[in-house]
Amino acid sequence: MKLHVGCASFVDPSKIRTLVVPVGKWRREEFLGAVAKLQRFSEIRLLDITPIESSLFTPQGFPSGRLFFTFSSSGYNDSLNLFLYDFEPFRKIFVVIGLVNEHGDLESDLAKLKERYPTVISHNLIVVSKDAISTENSNVFHCGPKLEDKLETTLCDIGKNFLLALNHYYSSYKHVTLRSPGAIGGNAVLKTSLTRQIAALNAATATSANASKRLSSIEIATNGIKRSASLKLAKSLTTTENRSQNRSRGRQLKILGNFQLLAGRYTDALASFGEAITLLHKVRDHLWLGSALDGIAICFLLLSYLQISFQIPSIINVLCPHQASNAISETDSPRNSVSHTPMRSPRGSSSSLSSAAAIDVESANLPKLIKSISEKIMYYYELSLSHTSDYAPQMVYSEILLKTLSFMVCCRSSAGLSSDDLRLIIDGTLPQPAKFDCSTLEPAFTSHEVYFFANRLFDLQLKEMDVESQCDIYMHLAKVYRSLGFERKRAFVLRLLLVAIVSNTDDILLTPDYRAHLENMAQLYGIKSSLALEAMVDEQGDISWLNLQKRCLQLCLAVASRAKDRKLSAHYSLLLIGRYTHLLTQSEQVNLLNNHIEPLISDGCIDSYWDPYLLRDIKFARLEYTGSAVDGAEFPVEMQMAPFEKQDGEVTELDTHQVFNPFKAVQAASKTSDSNSVQGTFLVGDRAMVSCMVQNPFKFEISIKELNFDAEAGKHVELDQNDITLKTPIFVSPESTRLVNLPVNFKAPTGSELLSISSLKMSVMGLPPRAFTMVPSETGFSDHQKLDGDQTLGNRVKIKILPQQPELQVLRTENITDNSWMMLHGTKQIVSVVFRNKSLSCSIDYLQFSHLTNIEKSFKTDYWKKLPYDDLYGVEKQLEWLKNSCIKILEAPTKMAPNEVAKVKIEIDATSVPLQFDGFDVIVNYGMHASKKSYMYMKTLCLPYEVSLKRSIEVPGIEIVPLNELFAPEMETVDWVEFVMNKRRSEQNFRVGDYVLLLLDIRNSWIDGVSLDLSFQDFRSHQHLIEAEHTTRVVVPIKKIEHQHVPFRARPIPRVFNNRQYIQSGLSEDQEREMREKFWCREHILSHLQCRWHLAKDSSITGEVDFRQFLDKLDDLMVKNLYLDRSPYLVDLALDKTNITRNQSVHARVTITPAAARHATSEPLLLSFMIFDHHTSKVLPSSSRRILYNGTLTRHIVAVKETKLALELIPIEPGTYEICALITNSNEDRPMSLSNQEPVTLLVT
8 A cells, every 4th residue: 555645635535536647768766757747737617528428427528627647657456456447436546647768669668568557448659759650549639849838738638548448347346246355354444443332422422512413303313222224224125125226326326426526517416415315314324425425525515616505415414414604704705604404313303315305505504514424424334334345444434533633634725615725725735824714704623623533533442553554544534634734743643653663663564665655754743764964863842752763763674674775774874873863872883883873884774974073173293394483473474476568677566465554563563462373374394283173973882993184185294104094093072072183294385375274084984985074162153043054164174285385584784783773864875785595496587675763653543533734744754754765675586596695775864753763674675486376485584674774964943933024235245145135136126125034043962063054945145154952043035925925724734645535624624724824934944945064174074954854834834924824914014205304294005905805894994093102112101202193093984895094293303213014903802903014214303
């Protein structure tokens, strides 16, 4: 018997069992795919089938009918069902289809098919080929190159052939006495055996949960004394009609109904079954009566599936009282939702069977009716058990229980039968638990009703049945519990299944398809059959469930061993030892090893060690170094050359961060050195040790008889002394780990790639060597269920093996001692360093020199984040100069041959270095070409130098004052006075107020005298000699800057490094403009002011002064004096006469003009005239009698536009006076005080 994979369908007797066999050369996957395509067309309409000459089975008789095919590629064991064919002919294989992919002699193939399957009534061939076939045989069909092209039409023709064969096959039943299975098979037919008495069943069903009477008063009998009214009626009927003829006629009609179901003639089948039920009820043929009731229930469901209205025969209403549909919602199908008045009991009426009226199906609750019919079927089957030959086989009784149970589960979604429910019933599938939602509508059957009905299976003596039937029952019941959501009940049934198989182990050996039984059982237990890693370590659930799985596998292993199926035994052995190690006791593991695993290893059935986690870790440790590799920092680093077109004579560049990075040393110093960072870098010829951590999680000892690297790793590294052999293996104790240390040699470089070692080849337990992937500790793999297919489980060790390397050596540094010397601030010096390539075989193909000062090291990487724009410019300007100009490498070679010596000059410029400068590092990056010319093996040599910087010329004080008057000609010997007087003579619009004086206090901090000269634009000073430790003031004339020509306010402060993401300064717009003015005024001075000096005693020692580190930010007064745009108003004062006699009047006229349109406001201003004594520089009070004035000295004005005022003066006393006009405001937040720029002098004689 074939174990059913799905659940029992209530309408299985209406399905045509069809066997599909391969003819030709098929691959298994292709053939199974073809069978799956056939299954998609398993339902054929009679309307699409050509009519045949048969009144009983022609499709024209019921065009709405269907032919249901059940396709199978494994077939059925007919020998086990022969005794049921007279009773239930639908169990027979009626159709066999041969799928042909390489057709030769098709007639011969068809003849072989008939010879191979002689009991099948319809043999057919389907040819899948591009070539046309040359045959007119109606049983041979051609579908073209693709099976699905004409598949539906082909199956319609096969259906016609089946109907023709069925018509002929049925004719053989007409004149045959139909016997019950017990009469044919005798003791070979297992009789239904119940654990309870039938009377007890009657009492129990009288109070069933559905509240409907399951037994009518016609059938009730008590203690064999009282007979029912139906028995009396049957006795009266048999007096007029031969009992034997009625039995024979009833059985013939029942068989006809079965064939009509197969042929899709459902209305005819309904009539045949109805008439059969009447006759069989008369003669009390309980077994056949129950089977006929089963057929009529199937007719009800199939007609409902086709949405065809029908009437329920009156005999059904009498025999099977059922609940009307008045409780069903009006939204349900109208076929099942119309209410009707319950029928009267037929008790006491001798004409009840004939007088009861048939009712429409719309007036009945069809699910309840089907359930009531099933109850009646089981009742009649139980009554048949008292007969010696006409009794119900336990297989038949259990199947009606199972399919009724499936029907009740399918009807749980609603009170009636929906189209989805009917589809599930037809297909024989159960709904998923999530589908049930009975919160708004009461279902036809509650979960408790289904559960209590399922318990009736345990009334059967299941242990008397063959083990396959028991498996079918328990697996079906488990699926029902799963559909109900009863997981504990499902687990209980699975345990019963296990017990049943244990007690029937010998029977399993006799079953040809026992493999399918074991696979189904393992599937129900949730055991993954795959030995893949993702499926092996996913057991973190309930321990009791895991124990059940373990026992299930132990049973499967015992069965496979008794069947001598070594392949299956190996599979279950590896599942047990690999996945359930933590559940197996020591004795169980040792028994598994001795009795199963080791014999299977000897036979070659197990060819690979089962634990993929054998190798836990791999580590390489260097035993000794070669060449100059004295520490990890000396090891070369592989770098890629930047892609560019090389020109002859150009230095090769590298795409590497090691090319000047002033903060690299800071970053490196802020991180802890990792001693393992170079553990994976080795040189050819190095001797090292590999340490392998192996584990044994089992409770028995394992042995490792071979260990080596794989083929790829073996090209570069090899074991020095491999003492692990079959005679001297390494033993790993039970439930322990062991560290295996073996010496290795590195024999070949890896080139530009890393050598990745993730596994080692090992032979364990005498098995052939295989690669074991390194897997870290299990703490990193605690949730293996989440591993995806594209994830790599395990770890890998990456090492690099480099060829022999050159070594750059410093022989000496000329002109200095111990890499330190003294320098004067502002001077330059050159030192020479002599290098040698110490290697005698490797050349240096690349040399690059860079430097890093202590100033650059002192900066933090985020120094720029909190600095204002003007300060940041000065800091970064200094960093840029330190990078590009402070240290220069001269005459540096780009390559060096083996043992070559080269001299390199280093120029140190101390002109602009801060006074905190005390040293620098020269960093030499050098290396050789790798196997790929685009890569280099780079090493770094760092040369530290110390510098003692001595102060020379300093500028401790700087001032900017306005120039108010010219000087006498005799003073032109002064350099700056001469420069101003020359400008007066050469410039037409010269005004003395257009110039300011830059006063510089220059100090000589050295021990010798210094001669210096300054320049600013076209001004050149005379040479100044400053003695040691003396300070001299030097004056530099500077022309004022006019805002009209140079708008400093609108010019942004530049950035030295543009890759900064600056934060907003937080200043207002006016504050930012003032910052720009001060910045650009300072830059104007620094960009033109130059100073060169030399020692008085040794003119060869020269230097320059960088005023940037002495000239700090300019204050407001300096900017006001230098930059004209600082005055919002221009004040111009003029006298009509500058030389008068006393008592003569003179007019002072003032013109006030806003400097820009934005200054033209209505702000009130105060204009004050002030008179000074030119010789004493004291202001004359307003009450002074030396000069009289007409009017007031103070006036209030609003200078929205150009404003002119005048004041009349009369000097009384002779002298020299200076007139000044002063403008002030009353705004305390922004005070203002402006005066005329040009001095106005009045000479009174």
